[in-house]
């Protein structure tokens with residue numbers, strides 16, 4: 001037998017961080033290290049499961065947008081809209097009224113803006129402002145509000161502004177209702193429009209500051225360039241003219257070196273383009289581009305992908321910021337994982353500028369909201385660029401209009417392989433042969449946070465994701481275990 | 495100065511929307527922070543509860559880890575509040591209770607569309623799933639229920655302010671939502 005007989009002589013240590021904090025949802029990181037302390041395996045697990053694809057079966061299609069949004073309280077609007085786009089197809093509506101389309105776009109810009117603000121200011125900024133290994137007790141939004149009160153408060157207000165847009169259109173900030181099959185349910189009244197317009201200049205200014213801050217941080221910290229960096233393909237929706245697009249467009253994928261793999265492809269063909277692999281250790285699947293294959297076809301989605309993928313951003317301030325971002329890439333794509341933060345703020349700026357344009361559009365307060373039903377169809381596929389990346393909703397109904405089959409690929413799932421690769425890269429660079437410390441553990445979380453994973457969404461299949469680091473020997477025995485204790489201290493055991 | 499109330503929060507089988515609604519107190523967060531401080535919460539890097547005054551539980555119970563975390567909260571929190579429809583009655587995740595767990599897993603990982611390598615994940619790292627999703631009061635004693643999906647931000651502010659002032663929390667009708 002070539003099974004190792006002496007575990008001590010062939011020890012693989014298991015290290016786990018559980019739960020990963022300052023992310024939306026729950027996750028766990030485990031590492032396996034060999035005797036020499038080299039990283040053998042690094043895994044990021046999604047440990048919950050919801051079973052959405054099953055329990056939605058038998059429900060009337062009209063309910064779907066309002067059930068499915070409750071998978072995620074951070075980007076509920078994106079889920080509602082992706083499902084609504086699929087529902088439009090089910091009732092044979094090809095084109096919304098101009099007002100309904102603009103309202104949906106405005107709603108979604110509000111969604112992306114609030115989510116991006118939340119992620120940077122409330123969750124990620126403590127790492128970037130105080131350092132990855134800084135005092136755990138202050139490494140949070142409260143610490144930011146204490147030490148950088150002006151900046152922290154701008155973050156609170158920027159998120160609030162995005163939430164106010166959502167509230168004005170959907171009735172409430174979290175889990176409101178805005179869509180109906182073939183359109184929207186409510187006119188935006190002019191008073192609300194004016195109130196939002198009154199504050200939009202502030203929102204744009206705060207976004208500009210956030211872009212500048214992130215650019216400064218990324219450029220001035222040499223070590224950020226390689227931190228958890230992986231070279232990947234990029235997937236996103238794209239507008240007709242190659243412009244950044246968050247609501248509707250064709251699929252574009254680029255290889256790591258920038259060549260187009262797909263461009264302008266109707267997203268209803270996603271089933272021919274993408275497959276998802278199941279691995280036994282995570283409830284989150286591993287999607288890949290079929291044309292590239294299972295081993296190398298994984299890709300990234302989200303702000304980094306979108307800002308790399310597009311040829312232009314159709315609002316001037318964000319476009320200027322995009323050019324600086326791409327110049328930093330020196331002719332190539334920007335693969336730096338931590339540049340996700342910078343790209344995210346460029347998008348936030350684009351959202352704020354787009355909100356201003358839409359609020360000034362006379363059609364936004366129009367009264368034509370719904371289009372009559374066309375010929376009913378059995379299948380509907382809605383795709384949108386959610387804050388964290390391309391989001392696919394696919395529904396098939398029976399003759400009664402009850403859901404027969406559903407499939408979701410949520411944004412965070414598409415980043416599964418990349419997050420795993422980034423954790424591994426950080427582990428190899430910073431953990432190899434080291435004594436584990438709390439600050440070190442946080443480095444792994446910093447890599448994950450860059451992707452802004454939404455583990456609430458990702459658990460639509462099951463449900464949550466904690467973080468804890470453990471070392472296991474080659475025979476699978478727990479040798480060492482490090483987890484964070486109350487008060488941010490860490491405990492070793494095992 | 496009066497010492498601050500220590501507040502722990504967690505999301506079990508929930509969507510994070512209740513936490514988002516809490517943050518929707520917006521600028522009032524800084525006023526609250528004069529009187530409260532966070533212990534374990536998705537907003538901090540504290541991974542386990544220390545003794546606290548208030549525990550806010552979002553979401554119901556769908557796996558063994560959820561039960562474990564809930565017990566940790568009950569042991570450590572003087573006042574435990576079930577926040578939102580999911581914690582109170584299971585909410586949307588409990589829709590899976592109409593099916594067997596196996597059917598749900600089978601659909602997601604074996605019979606679903608576009609799946610390669612179909613199999614039901616079974617690694618020891620994954621906490622055991624409960625066969626049904628349960629509300630939190632079935633496992634621990636709950637002191638207060640804050641209804642809504644999610645409860646409005648004003649409801650969070652009212653309840654916390656009442657507790658800060660040492661009063662029994664009492665919400666006006668306008669803040670009781672069952673959506």
Ligand code: SF4
Pocket residue numbers: 070073174175507508509510511512552553577578579580581585586642643644645
């Ligand atoms: S009650 Fe509503 S908002 Fe709260 S966790 Fe459940 S679905 Fe989300």
